Amino acid sequence: MHRNQYLYEYLKENSNNMTEEWYGNIDKLNTAGVYASNDPGVIRALKKQNHDFHLHFIELFNKGEQEFFQDFEPWIIEIASDFEHINTPIQYVIREFKNVRNQYFEYIRRFVQMNPGITRGEVDLWYDVILKEMDEVILRFVEATYRYSQNVLKAQQETINELSAPVxxxxxxxxxxxxxxxxxxxxxxxxxxxxxxxxxxxxxxxxxxxxxxxxxxxxxxxxxxxxxxxxxxxxxxxxxxxxxxxxxxxxxxxxxxxxxxxxxxxxxxxxxxxx
Missing domain, CATH: 3.30.750.24 (STAS domain)
Structure with missing residues (x-):
């Protein structure tokens, strides 16, 4: 089995742990919106969204880039139009993307410690792939958020126009x-x-x-x-x-x-x- 496949299986097995660790490390005193919520329903939904993210993101070690993003796109659109995320300042959402990215680096370090035969070149390649694809995910999320907000503004403007001239x-x-x-x-x-x-x-x-x-x-x-x-x-x-x-x-x-x-x-x- 190729080492990419071993890493993929390792991350998949630990996806629930990654979600719990990520949520536990959120700086709730210095954040806002969905990340600062005390509502159990919101917290459950947030954890599920994060876990779904992992199940999609780890596929970069199992699929080609085109197929990877094709399958990832629905998740990106869902989060971009999610009520709780819409009401969260975007800088906090981007910060959590970066925190998750750093979490992947940490899990690669753990994986390497368990597999001493892995070369530095392989580790660097994994780091580069994570950096590249996470940046692309963030970019696509920002674009999807912008499109959603423009559609909302357009709908609101149409309503305002109709109210301005109610026939x-x-x-x-x-x-x-x-x-x-x-x-x-x-x-x-x-x-x-x-x-x-x-x-x-x-x-x-x-x-x-x-x-x-x-x-x-x-x-x-x-x-x-x-x-x-x-x-x-x-x-x-x-x-x-x-x-x-x-x-x-x-x-x-x-x-x-x-x-x-x-x-x-x-x-x-x-x-x-x-x-």
């Missing part, structure tokens, strides 16, 4: 867009994109746009609202405006924007009476 479905293919608060250029753009998408998705033929909750509006935003009305017209959606404040009307006049093709009502109650 409420009414009966008979009608909908309501109540605009509230300050509208800057960025929010106006989101309102335009989200409203068109929601109207098409919900098969809305007539949209009531209420501006009574809009406090301030500048010339650029007034122009964006006018663009929204024109875009809705292009996709076959009729619009009724309500709650236009005097300052908004004045801004529209100054810009030369005409709402003559849109129904206008003083307030939302009047607008909805025509339903």
């Amino acid at each position: 409420i479905s009414l009966s008979n293919h009608q909908g309501l867009l109540p605009l509230i608060g300050d509208i800057d250029t960025s929010r106006a753009k989101m309102i335009l994109e989200n409203t068109l998408r929601q109207c098409a998705k919900r098969d809305i033929h007539h949209l009531f746009v209420d501006l009574s909750g809009v406090v301030m509006i500048d010339t650029m935003v007034a122009h964006q609202i006018f663009q929204l009305l024109n875009a809705l017209k292009l996709i076959g959606v009729k619009t009724t405006l309500s709650g236009i404040r005097p300052e908004i009307a004045q801004t529209a006049v100054q810009l030369g924007l005409s709402f003559k093709d849109n129904e206008i009502r003083t307030n939302l109650a009047q607008a909805l009476e025509q339903k």
Whole structure:
């Protein structure tokens, strides 16, 4: 049997011990997140994750690099999206990766003491492999964490966008867009994109746009609202405006924007009476 295989078997036999030793050596006074938890359920899950790590990592002495990482990838993605690890500062997660790496060096030293015939060259080769592959695991973990956080941010932004322009479905293919608060250029753009998408998705033929909750509006935003009305017209959606404040009307006049093709009502109650 090749010595790599002997080392593989040795590490596999000691994988449970490695997990217990690792957890016992965590500096719980100078860490945070999952590593500082006193919750028995969290601790059990953490130990299982660490043991699963060992069962994957020791395969570097038993498999080719491509197959090794192909099998390892699900574990990396799982930890990168794990609630407890997400809520742990990443520097502490990286520190524990390094502690586990040093633990492997210690176990190789123990293995060498049990097998005096092992050469220095073999030990150096094992050290190099562990360094190289652990660095790659850490890099892939950071990349997976970044991808997960970006996906979460994207989902949150989509939710914010929808809340910024909540198209409420009414009966008979009608909908309501109540605009509230300050509208800057960025929010106006989101309102335009989200409203068109929601109207098409919900098969809305007539949209009531209420501006009574809009406090301030500048010339650029007034122009964006006018663009929204024109875009809705292009996709076959009729619009009724309500709650236009005097300052908004004045801004529209100054810009030369005409709402003559849109129904206008003083307030939302009047607008909805025509339903």
